[in-house]
Amino acid sequence: MTTLPERVTITEVGPRDGLQNEDCYVETPQKIELIARLNKAGFSRIEAGSFVSPKAIPQMRDAADVFAAMPRREGVTYVALVPNVVGARNALAAHADELATVVSASETHNKRNINRSVEESLREVEGVAALASDAGIPWAGYISTAFGCPYEGDIAEEQVVKLCTRLRGLGAAAVALGDTIGAGNPRQVANLVRAVQDALPDTPLRLHAHDTRGTGLANVFAALQEGVDSFDASVGGMGGCPYAPGAAGNVATEDVVYMLEEMGIATGVDLPALVEVARWAEEIVGRQLPGRVKDAGIMPAADAE
């Protein structure tokens, strides 16, 4: 095996990508409580909400209230997802520490998702970048459907590399490869990461893996082997796949942390505390979540239950 990173950074995206894709609306106080519990579990990065049209995504309509009232732990970066300049303004007004903005690798997906061409989206990103720059905070460029599109199917590697280059050119502090529909496989992840690294050697890369088809942790492992040390995950595996109702969404944070810590890779996250958050998350969304470790326990011999 190649040398693996000794430590990785996890961005907990449950309060945003997780809750945004749950059918239910989670009330503001519970969102704030969720972030408080995640703070205690030791995350250094939490994606706390999305500043989007409340009509498009009603689950996130209280993002400003959440940002205003949530407890902020020192040293933690609270990220806001923003689809456009209006969202970026609102996120900055809410004192987000970092912005995340999304463009799809698939022209069809971008068009159907936000009714813009990829080129139009990139112009919007330019505006977001300018605002972030003025505010003196970093922003990350997310590439959705980087490993497959619900409309176009396979996505050409060159297409993703080209988008990475554009985003980096606009000033993205990091580029995140999003497996929006969980169609990626480990060989593909390794190849795409290498292609991006070859084209843009100094770009901090992040993997945003979904576990829709069970390959989430295998994809994390593949990226790790290529030196990727930054991963998104959602506590309990909250969220889902809008293109496959009932299917799993984001990879479950506690499963990722379990695997990494067992491999001797430090995450900074308190796994037993996180497992408790995952179990509590099932209560607030009112359904069994797909994460595995919360059901199995960390290790049977050591588990109290």
Added chain:
Amino acid sequence: MTTLPERVTITEVGPRDGLQNEDCYVETPQKIELIARLNKAGFSRIEAGSFVSPKAIPQMRDAADVFAAMPRREGVTYVALVPNVVGARNALAAHADELATVVSASETHNKRNINRSVEESLREVEGVAALASDAGIPWAGYISTAFGCPYEGDIAEEQVVKLCTRLRGLGAAAVALGDTIGAGNPRQVANLVRAVQDALPDTPLRLHAHDTRGTGLANVFAALQEGVDSFDASVGGMGGCPYAPGAAGNVATEDVVYMLEEMGIATGVDLPALVEVARWAEEIVGRQLPGRVKDAGIMPAADAE
């Protein structure tokens, strides 16, 4: 990435390890129907039952009837799990094509599981080996708790290597590393596989992965990278973990096949047909099974549903 095998062999263990660990008793005709459907999906190896004490494992009490009545497809190996010489005799009488026998890497687990020391179990394996040899059929040696034990916790690599050597010395055609409680991680899998390969270069190795903690496919990928080309899996992820009620058990076959085929690795299995079997399996066990691909579909754009 290292060179990966171009094709792998999957042993479908749902009719045995899957059904054995379901709470319900699946009636004989349905077991036979399950095997018929698996035949059609193209498996070359099916673990069709276990010849054990009906008191110990009532779910398998009809193994002889299943073997007598199940349709046998040409070229398919129908494996029987046997815990001892009595089981081996019954399996041979039922015309099993191959035997599988299990010893635990953990002394405590072996004792609590079958009330024998590992040494006593190995003497029993010797008897099984003699019967298989007389009958002119191969047998595989399974090492359970190879990646962790519910009682002892971590298992020393040397302990597993020693057992592999003993089993191979007794004539095992293959050695299977069993992650009985799903506690393995990809680094550990790679290291253990390499240790066994170093000690026993020509031993056909198999990985029996469980997905109890979400690492199942990552572990398959890790083993693949070390050249392992034989894997156990259970359709739909049938089964469970006797040490963690409600937790996932064997890795779901359709998820493994999905990942491998997407990576360009041939399995010989018809994935769409297998997904249908997985959905049907949920009906016969009366619960939602943990496999992911059956819920998500193979690829949204191409999926008919």
